[in-house]
Amino acid sequence: MFKDICEEMFSSKEICSYIYKSFFHKPKNYQISIHDIKNAIYKNRVSYLEKELEPFSFVQDIANFEIINAVKDLYKDKKIIDVCAAPGGKSILLHSYGFEVEAIDKSQRQIDKFIQNINRMKLEIKITNQDFLKSKITDQYNSILLDAPCSALGTYRRNPDVISKIEEKKLKYNQDNQIKMLEKSLKLLKKGGVLIYIVCSFHSFETKGVIDKILQKHKSINIKNIQSDKMIKIKNGYLINPLSFKDQGGSDIFFVTALKKN
């Protein structure tokens, strides 16, 4: 079944065989300085995390950096709401690129980790504990990030058990939930605004399938191009190319799409 999912999404045999081989690869963690993100990601300052954490650094999968680097300039307004924000990886990256981030999440446990991170780095990010689907937010935004809950299939290296949990019923539930979150995000999006949708999955239900349903219903929404040589274009969006970070020990596989409201 996992093989079928890989082959449906990646037409390249090289990529599929890399994915099968990279099972149980112990991922490398990167400690990234928030003061010099570009150099930190791709140049000499990337260091294998062996010692304690530097005060102004934090640890994430390298594909998280790639995604935010690639999409940040699509946002024309630096005031942004991150509606599934904890433990804060993407919010912190956006903040370090000068965004004023309003972060919300429904899990207090995840928010506690987020707060630990920002306290250590002495950052100020407004975080509130709320269920986005039930929240009474009425403000309108030009910039929205939805890093939605999903099967986490794209984290198979770190969590090989995600594969044994793949079930059509659960994927359909995820898809319904992702659509509800996208619908709610679109209600808060101003005309001309940009909503970035991300999932750490490469299952068609949670990626192109979700966006298909949104595009069918919302004729005023179109997909914007994302420039990144670390990603592969698929229907309705982009996937991190698993081979992009092969030499750094591999990465998670994310799907990302940028939706503009006309």
Ligand SMILES: C[S@@+](CC[C@H](N)C(=O)[O-])C[C@H]1O[C@@H](n2cnc3c(N)ncnc32)[C@H](O)[C@@H]1O
């Ligand atoms: C993929 S994780 C987000 C990771 C985060 N963006 C980062 O980069 O560190 C998804 C998050 O969505 C949160 N979540 C799930 N359902 C939610 C809801 N209805 N409202 C708000 N947050 C929700 C979960 O608690 C989880 O922290």
